Amino acid sequence: MKTNFIHTYVSVDCVVFGFDDDQLNILLVQRDVDKTGVKDLKLPGSLIYNEEDVDDAANRVLFELTGIKKMTLRQFRCFASPDRASDPDDMKWLDKAYQPNINRLITVAYLSLCKVDRKLNNISKYKQTEWCPIDRLPQMPFDHNQIVKKSLTEIRAWIERNPAVVFELLPHKFTISQLHKLYEAIYNKNIDIRNFHKKVATMSYVQPLDEKQKDVSHRAARYFKFDKKSYNRLKTSM
C-alpha cells in the first residue's frame, strides 16, 4: 500500500457563460507565455490564498476580471488528475505566474453567467479577456477544455433545478424568440417553437411588457421580462 501523502496546490477556475443572441460564449483570458505570436487562451482562475475558502477565491477571480461583486456562482467539480499540470508549457507558466515547483495542482471549477454586452472592468493579472463561441474554443492549457465540456452538462442541471439563472444571460427585456434561441444554444438542439411557446405560457414569472421591438424589418415582437417576485413566490409554494 502506498503511503505517500504529498502536499498539493489548490486553484479555482471559472467557466463564465454569455449569450450573444445567437450562441453560447465563454469568457477566456490571455495568459502571458514565451511563445511568439501564439495567443494562449485559458479559463480565468487563481491559486487560492492561505486564508481563503475556495468559494471566496472564485468570487475574487470574477471580481478582478469583471468588476462585478457577487456574481451568481456555482461550484461544480474538483478536477484532480495527477498529470493535469504536467505539460512543460503549463509548468513554466505556473513557475512564472506563482512560484516554482508546483508539482501537483488540483482545481475546483465554478460556473457563472454574465451578459456579453456588459462592460467589464478588468483589474486582474490577465491583460486581455475575450468572449469565445463555445463551438470554436481553442486548445487550452491544463484540462480546461475538459472542464468546459463538463460545464455544459452542469449548466443544464443548474437550469433545471433553478430556471431563474437563464435570465441572467438575457437583457432585462427580451423577446420569446431570444429566450427560445438561448434554450436551443444551451441544449444544443432544435426546440419546436410552438411547444416552446406553450412551455413559456406555464412560466408565470415570464411576463409580457407593454412594449414591442422598434425599427425591425420583420413584424415587431413583444418584449417580456423575468419577474423575480413571482418566481420566488412560486418557488416557496413548491
Added chain:
Amino acid sequence: MKTNFIHTYVSVDCVVFGFDDDQLNILLVQRDVDKTGVKDLKLPGSLIYNEEDVDDAANRVLFELTGIKKMTLRQFRCFASPDRASDPDDMKWLDKAYQPNINRLITVAYLSLCKVDRKLNNISKYKQTEWCPIDRLPQMPFDHNQIVKKSLTEIRAWIERNPAVVFELLPHKFTISQLHKLYEAIYNKNIDIRNFHKKVATMSYVQPLDEKQKDVSHRAARYFKFDKKSYNRLKTSM
C-alpha cells in the same frame, strides 16, 4: 494584495446513505483518539495519494470500508474553510494518522448508497463501522456535520436527475410501502400515499412481481422490482 500561496493537503470524505425500512442512516467510522471512553465517530475518508485522482481516492476508501468494488458514487462539493482542521483534537489525530504539520486540509465530499443489511468486509484503517440514523448523528470532527447537512440537499438533486439511484437503497424486491417510506425519509416530510401510488404508476420501470409478502399480520402486499432495462430505454428516449 495577499500573495501567499501555500501548499495544502487534500482528502476525500464519503457520505454513504443506507435505509433500514424506517429512516435514513449514514455509515460512520470510529477513529482512534486519546480520549478515554469517548466514542469518536466521523465520516470515512482519506488523504489522497501522490498519484491518485480524487474520484479514485473515494473509490479506494469505500472499497477498503465495504469490500464492494465500484459503488455508485457522486462527487458533490469541495469543503475548504481555512479553519476546518484547526481543532486541537483533530490536528492531533491528523498527526498520528498521517503525518505532522498538516496545517491546511481541504476535502472533496462524495455521496454513495448502500443497503444497510449488506455484510461489509472492512479492511480499512478504521476498526469499527456503524450505521447511524440521520436524526441522531453525534457531534463529529472537522466539518463532517456540515458535510452531512449539505449532502441531504444533494441526494435529492441526484434522485431528481437520476431516479434509478433510489433503488440502490432498497432490497431487490420491495413493496410500494417501503418505497413510499424511503421517499418520505429522503424528503423528510409526509407524502400522501394515494398521490404516491399515482406517481409510481407513471414509473414504467417499477414493475410488479408475481409474489406477495409472507407471514405478515396485515394484508400481504405485492412485491415490486426496479427494471433497469426499462429505465435505460426510457432514459435514452428522453
